[in-house]
Amino acid sequence: MRRIAPLGLRTRLIAAFLLVAAISAGTTAALTYQQARNAILKQTQDTAVSTLRDQVEQQEVRLPLEQQELQRIVIELGKRGKPHPWIIFGEYGGTRVSTNPGTPTSTVITDSLRDRVRNNQYAAFQRVEDQRGNPWLTIGVPAVFEHNGYTEATGVVFYASVPLSTEKQTVEAMVEAAQQGAVPGLAIAVVPALLAARSVLRPVRDMRRAAQKLGRGRLDTRIEVRGADELAGLARTFNETARALEQSVRELQEAETRARRFASDVSHELRTPLAGMLAVTEVLDEDAARLDADTAKALHLVSAETGKLAVLVEDLMEISRFDARAAELNLDDVDIAEAVRKTLERRHWDDDRVVTELPDGVRARLDPRRFDVVLANLVGNALRHGGAPVHVTVSTASGGDGERLLIDVADSGPGIAPEVLPHIFDRFFKADAARTRSAGSGLGLAITLENVRLHGGTLRAGNRPEGGAFFTLDMPLEARA
C-alpha cells in the first residue's frame, strides 16, 4: 500500500517543512539584502552628492570662464572625492575638461542626466553601468550664483563619476553569505523535520495498526495514549469507539446466543413430550375407525399434526446444531451413483418422474445421512414446487483444491420467481404468501444448504433458459471432517 502511494505522509511533511524553511530563509535574506543594499548605496550617494555640491559652492566661478580656469577647478574638485576618489568632469558650453587629461568627456554620463541638471539647476545623480558592467554613480551639480535673491545658472556644470565597485563587492558578499547560510540552514532543518514527522507519524502508524487489528475482529484493541495533543485526542476517541464497538458486538452476540439457546432449549423440551405422543399416534389411528365420525376426524388430525410437529422440531434441532457449530460430519466412502439411486429408491422416486444421469465408479467421501437429506430435499422440492420429470445429473470436475462433485437437479416446472430467488434458502421463507404452510417444515432448503456447507461445498439456485428451476450442488469429492 505504502509503495503505491506517490507521496507518503512523511515525505509530504518533510517537504512542507523544508518549503516553509526555504520560504522564510529566502524572504528574510531578500528583505535583508534589499534593505542593506539600499542603505549602503544611499549612504554612498548622499555623501558623494553633498560633498560635490559643497565643493562646487565653495568654488568661485567667474564668467566668462577660460579653459585653464575650468581645468583648475576640476582638478581642485577632483582631490576632494568622498567617500571614494572620483573623476570630475567640467562642462561649460563646448568646453569639456576632466581630471583625466586624456578623456575630457565621460562615457558613463548620460544625456538624460545632463538634461536634468541643465533644466532645473539642481544636483542630480544616476546609477549606471559602463560597457564592462562596472557600476558607477554619476552626479551632476550646476554652478550657480545668487543675484537679487534669485539663483541663476552660470552654465557651468560639474560632473563626478564615482565607482561603486566597493559597494558592489559588499552587496555580493551579502548575497553569498545569504546563499551559504540558507543551504546548510535547509539541510539542518531536515533534522527537526524528520523528528517532527516521526513524532506525528508514530501515533498515526500505531493507529493504523490498531485499526487493522480492529478490522480483523480483535475488538479488544486499544492504543496507548501519549501526551495531550490532537493525536492523543484522536487516540482517546479511537479507544472510546473501540470500547463502544466491543460492547455493542458483545451485547449482540449475547443476544444471538441467547436466542439460539432458547430455540435449542425449546426444541429440546418439545422433543420429549413429542416422543411420547408420536409413539401412540398409531393407537389413535387404529381405533378411530370404531369411533363416531367427528372423534375419528379429530384423532386423525391430532395424529397427523403430531407427525408434522415432530418433523418441525427435528428440523429446528438440526438448524440449532448448525448455528451452534455442533453439527458433525460422519464421513464414509460411498459409490455416488449407488448413493443417489438408494435415496430415490427409499422415497419411491425410482420411477419415470426422476431421470438420472449417473457416472459409474465415482467414489466420494461424505456423510451419507446428510447427503441423503440434501438430495431428498432437492428432488422432493423439485417434484413438489416444480414438476416432473426432474433431471438429476451427477458429474465430477477438477477444481483448485482437488476433485469436485457436481450434482444438478433441474425440474420441468414454471421456475422460481425472480423476487423469490434471493430468499430461496431463507428459514421459513414462503414463496407464496397465501400458502401459510407448506408440506415441509419450511427449513428444508436452509438445512440442505447448511449440510452442503458442512461438506465444504456450495449450493446455487436459478432458472434454466429453457424453463424450470435448477439447483447446482458443488462440493469436494472428498469432504474433510
Add this chain to the structure above:
Amino acid sequence: MPRVLLIEDDPSIREGVGLGLRRRGHDVQAAETGEEGLALMATFHPELVLLDLMLPGINGVQVCHRIRQTSEVPIIMLTARGDDFDIVIGLEAGADDYIVKPARTEVIEARIKAVLRRLSDPVGTRPGIETHGELAIDRAGLTVAKNGERVALAPSEIKLLLHLSASPEQVFSRQQLLEYVWDHSYHADARLVDACVRRLRHKIEDPARSPRYIQTVRGFGYRFGPL
C-alpha cells in the same frame, strides 16, 4: 412375541412406547431408572432391552456395560439426534443399534425385529462347523469359538461375523453392511459398523497384531480374511 425391557426415565415416553409396543403384542416391562432395569434383568429375562441413554443415577452407558458383563441380550439405545458423543460411547459399550427419538412405534418395532432377526445365510444353511484359522463358526447354532473356547458375541457382532465370513475376501462397504446386517437404510450411520467391528476385533483378534479376520480396506469397507 418377545419380552422387551424398556428403561426410560421420562414417563410420557415410557408410557407411550410401552403402550404402542404392548398393542403390537410385545411383552413390555418398563423401568424408570438404570438400577430398576438391572434388577428386572434377573427376574424378567428380557429378550431385548430398549435403553434410554440419559438416565438419572447410573446412566445408560453404564447400564449397557453392566448388562454386557453377564448377558448378550440385544440392546437398542434410545437417543436424541445430536447426542453424537453418547451414541459412540453407547455403541462402544456394546449396544447393537440405536433409535433416534421421537420415533413412531412402527419404527421402534421395525428396529426390534431387525435386531432379533436371525441372519439368513446367503449361501444357504450349511450344517456343521466352519473353521477359519483359530476361529470355529457354527452357523446353525450361532456360536463362535476361538481355540476351542466359546466367544460371547452380541447379536450384531455375530451377525456381522457370519455375514463377512460367508464370503471370505469379499469387500463390503459400510452401507452394504448396514443394509444386510442392521436392516438400516443405505444412508444410515456408518459408526454402527465401525463400533461393531472394534468390539468384534477386541473379542476375536490378537491384540498384539494387526487384524487378521476383520480387515479394513481403505476407501471401501471391510472384508473377512484372507487369513
